[in-house]
Amino acid sequence: MKPGTQNLLSRFTGLFLDPADARIYACVRIAFAFVSLLNLLQIWPDREIFFTDVGMVDQELVRKYTVGAYLSVFDLCHGVTSVSAYLLFSGAGMLLLLLGVWPRLAAGVVYVWYVSYAMRAPLVLVGWDEVLRCTAFLVLISPMPACWSWQSRKARQGHAPVPQVPRYGLTLMQVQLAAIYLHAVLARLDNEYWMSGDFMSFFLLSHNARWPGLWVLNYGLVLKGVTYLVLLMELAIPILLMVRRWRWYGFAAGILLHAGISLMSYNLVLFFLSMVMLYLSFLQPEDMDWLEERRLQRPKAR
C-alpha cells in the first residue's frame, strides 16, 4: 500500500479507534440519562392518553400502518397499570444509566423504551423524541467505561488513572449533531418564508411563541436578520465545534441559539437539553480536567 493511502486509512480508522477520555463518555451518559428522565416525567401524566387502549392512539391501527415490523413493549401493555409499570421500569433503567450501574443493560432498556413509545404513539412524537432515540442508539453502542459511576467510586478514591477507550461513539455523536443542523438548513432552502427572512415573524405570531402579538410587526427588519442568523448559526456551529480551539465559540453559539428558542417558545426546553446533550461529545480531556479540578477544589475551600 502506498504511504499516502496508508496515511489516509490510518487517519480514517483513527476517527473511530483513537483513544478518548472515558470521562467524556461518562458525561454524555449522565446527561443523556438525566434528559431521558425529564422526558419520561413529562410523558408520565399523559401516559393513559398516549399508550392505553382507552386513549387517543389506537394500537391496532398503528400496528396496521407501521412500515416494517411493529416491535413495541406496549404490545404487552393495554391498561394504565401495565403502562405505568413499564414507564417505571424504563425510568429505573434511566436511573441505573445515570449512576453507571450495569450501564450496557440500562442503555439497552432505555433504547427499547424510545423505540417502543415511538412505535406505539407515532402521532404524538415531538422533535426531541427523535434526537433522544438516535442518541439512545449511539449511547448503547458506545464504550461504557467504569468512570463517574457508582461502580468506579473505589477506583476514584484510589486516584486511578482515567481509562482510555476508542472514540468511535463520540465521533458518531458529533456527526449526528452536525447532520441535524445541516439537514435542517438544507430542508429549508426550498422554503420561501425562510429564504425571504419572514420565518421568524411568522414563528413569533404562531402558537409556538410565548408572547405572540402585534409587537412582532415593529421588528420586521430585525426578525429578518434573526431568520438568516439562525441559518448561519446552524451551518457554523458544527464547524466551530469540530475545530478544537474554536469549540467554545461553538458551545456558546449553540447554547445561545437554543436558549433563545426556548425563551421565545412554549415547551421547547427539552429540545434545548436534548441538543446540548450532544454538544458534550465535543468536550476535550482538558475540559474534563478543569471540571474535576473544580469539583475537587470545592471541599478544600470549605
Added chain:
Amino acid sequence: MRASPLSSREKVIVVFASVHLAFLLFGVLPASWRDRIHVSAVFRCYERLTRCHQVWNMFETIPNMNRLEARLVVKEEGRKAKEEGVVLPGLRRFSQHDHVRLNNWMVNVIFNSTRGVFREAYMRSAATALLRTGRYTPKADLTLEVIPAYTRSLKGVQTLKEIAVERPSVLGPFPLGTLVGKNPPSQPTP
C-alpha cells in the same frame, strides 16, 4: 499513526462505525433529495433497523397556526347541545400549550387528509367514552369541532391589526349509537 495491525474487535468497530457514519452523512440530505438517489432503499432499510430516523426538518414549513381549539359537541334531540373535552380518557379539555404532544396529534390526525382512519377510530372511542358517562343516549349526535386560527399574511396583520383568522371545521354529526356499533364497546356504566 498506528503501527500495529487492527485486531478483530477493532475491525468490527471500524466496519460498523463506518456504516453508521455513511448513514449519518447520507442522512444530511433532506428526504426529497435522498429519494432521487439509488441507495436510498438501503438507507431506509438501515434506518428502519436501527430506528434512527434522520428527518430533521425542524420548522421547514412555516408555522402558520396562531391557535387551535377543539371540542366535542353532543346534541340530544330537543335539548341544548353540550360541549365536552376531546382528550381521552376522561373527556378533558384540550389546551394547545399544556399538551404539546396532543397538539401534534391534532396536526397529524385532524389536519392530515391521509389519516382519516385514525379520525374514525378516535370518533368511535369518543362515542364509547361519552356513552359510558351515562349522560347521553345512543341517539345523541356527536360532532368534533376544530377551530384553528391561521396567521394572516404579514401585510394583512399590519393592515387589519388582527393576527389570525379562524377557519372552523367539523367532523359529524354522527349518532353515538352508530359510531359505537362499528366498534362494540364493553357494557356502558351509568
